[in-house]
Amino acid sequence: MIASYPQARLRRTRATAWSRALHREVLITPADLIWPLFVTEGSGVEQPIASLPGVSRWSVDGIVARAREAVDLGIPCLALFPNTQAERRSDDGREALNPDNLMCRAIKAIRDACGDAIGILTDVALDPYTSHGQDGLVNTAGYVENDATVDVLVGQSLNQAAAGADIIAPSDMMDGRVGAIRDALERDGHANVQIMSYAAKYASAFYGPFRDAVGSRGLLKGDKKTYQMDPGNAEEALREVELDLAEGADSVMVKPGLPYLDIAVRVKEAFGVPVFAYQVSGEYAMIEAAVAAGAGERDALVLETLLAFKRAGCSGVLTYHAAHAARLLGA
């Protein structure tokens, strides 16, 4: 028998703060956060990103300072993205393979400064390196070629792993890249380098500020709909996840975050593997715009959205609010 009113009063356990704390089903902690950071050339450089208020690109020394800050805040992992100089961008994105590129220098500098106190996740896709802003190699018809792109992504992954990356995170949505990268990592002596695949990445309108941050917004011709997923599809996301797991992904990501929370829930329920969500740049910008308009209070909005990811079953969240949230949670 399930009691009903008046025996059952669900408001009873909500009546006091201690009781609400006692009955809370999930928690968000700094250990649930991955902090995405944008790297730029130079030294002592901080470049604020207008469409991402409160977020800057940092030169490598500044990235190291952010890494130390993250360690102090209890944030376990950083995600790095390069703002590649225009003259180093090309049709084939070959700068991604340069062992001395901005990413590799940032990885090594963080490792030198912080040792194993923090994880370094590196994004694998060619959009920060191509002159056309697409994630892969474009043929004469303008189509992003799958298998030729995978070959380059394997080289990019090995380059990042050699520099010291802990988690390779392919965000390109080419078919078969997880298996190809896993094989190459095993052969190259990187058995313990993880793969977090952007398994269900949607062709979303929420990525605009990120493209400003890595400098690809003005370059991108067309869209990414031939490789990123259609926002109407959920069953297909489960197939994407199934394939990436079969190919050796250690964890999977759903991206964007809040608009695709149903996908995170379904992936978690179907596979029971570590699922991460990326609260993307447009989501961050929406919160900041709401705060600027007086429509909401930043701290409460940030913590509520992050808690929602945990409630949905996510192991963690990539969020540009990571440091701010960790400060709130540590207080």
Ligand SMILES: NCC(=O)CCC(=O)O
């Ligand atoms: N591969 C990483 C992203 O595309 C991030 C998108 C965003 O933050 O909008």
Ligand SMILES: [Mg+2]
């Ligand atoms: Mg896939």
